[in-house]
Amino acid sequence: MARESFDKEIQFLRMLALTSGAYNRQQYAERLGISVHTFDKTIKRLKEVVSAVHQQLPEDKGKEFAQTMRYSYMDSSDPMLLFLFRAKSLKESESQRLSLLLAAMQDKALTAMELLDLCCGSMPADLSLPDEKTIRGDLKYLEQVGVIKKETGARPFRYRIHNEMVRELSHEELLDLYDFVDMMASTQVPSVQGYLLRDGLKKHMARQQEADRSAAPFLYKYNYYSRILDEAHLFTLLGSIRQRRMVSFLYFSPKKDTSYASKNTNPLFERETEGMQETMLPIKVIYDHQYGRWYLLGHHPGGAIRKYRIEGLTQITLGNEVAAELFETRKLELEQRIQHSWLIDTGKPVKVRVRFFHPGLGIPDFVRERVLLQGQWGEIVEEEENSFVYEIEVNGTIEIKPWIRSFGSSCEVLAPEKLRQEMIAEWKEIRAYYESI
Known part of the structure; x- marks a missing residue:
């Protein structure tokens, strides 16, 4: 699939997830900079992907794709946008070819020429047949990612599936591994490889005809699509x-x-x-x-x-x-x-001083624990019975402000004065929202 198409669908899915289907066809097309006709073709392609990858989705053909995503979101622990990687990570011919290679090496070790003969005899008629160079490239790729293993011995080398780890694990150990991969993929970055590994473990347990305990016991949900x-x-x-x-x-x-x-390949339709x-x-x-x-x-x-x-x-x-x-x-x-950037700010360094208040007697001091955990290179410079003063030098205050604001009434900005006044103005604005109630 062309890279341009991948870009288009990424932007399409991002808007779809963030707006929950609030736009109509014309608004989506305008936002994407494409025609309504191209928009319709994109929806048709994504519906085909969804039906192939997520068989559990509703079969109501009249339902809009945006509604399909929105209403099925809580029905699965899968991030709904991950299916794009499954469907578009490989070309169709590559997907068919690799599937044949892996299936052939499942039972016994084979040479590159044996695998070439197998592919040429099993590939669908509408797909081009591979040559020896293509097969050897596939084997090198599969070996690099750890899917297959080259057996020791003289040429010609033989290759087999490298799955000793999962084969040697007991059912309980497989469940523990599945839960660990699921949790890490949902809470760490990057995540896509973790989800694909989780799906591989799920399929392996299904092939072993294990009990249906492989279903995720927890639903980890993404906050940021x-x-x-x-x-x-x-x-x-x-x-x-x-x-x-x-x-x-x-x-x-x-x-x-x-x-x-979209890329304008026809000069008659070029546009800014x-x-x-x-x-x-x-x-x-x-x-x-x-x-x-x-x-x-x-x-x-x-x-x-x-x-x-x-x-x-x-x-x-x-x-x-x-x-x-x-x-x-x-x-x-x-x-x-960026040495003193809270994130990526390259502005002038400024010293920020904030007083944080303890939650009260008998309550664990979660405020102090959070400041020590998230405060980066900042330091606690003063300690009192009911509060402490945190100090940090950062490039500008724009990036650190949301973090400070998230503490609500548990903190007070002491310096710089400009940041203090900005926080005062923001809290006054929030207070005004509630005065009429």
């Missing part, structure tokens, strides 16, 4: 950082009304897009736990530091490799600029 969708670009960007390669992409700022634009064509040297990827967002940080060819929300990146292409000395220089410069 974009987190999974943005992982589609995550490993491409991490790979470019490891290889010190430039990247180019079409970027849509979250402040813009449009979040996607609201996206910005950007080129940069990626240095660092940062995840914001508070809002569930990924950020890409790096350097513009002119030398300036650039920061992008990964959810706005589309049509990513890799460029030329830069010298190791230049990359290390840019990396050191960036690290120095």
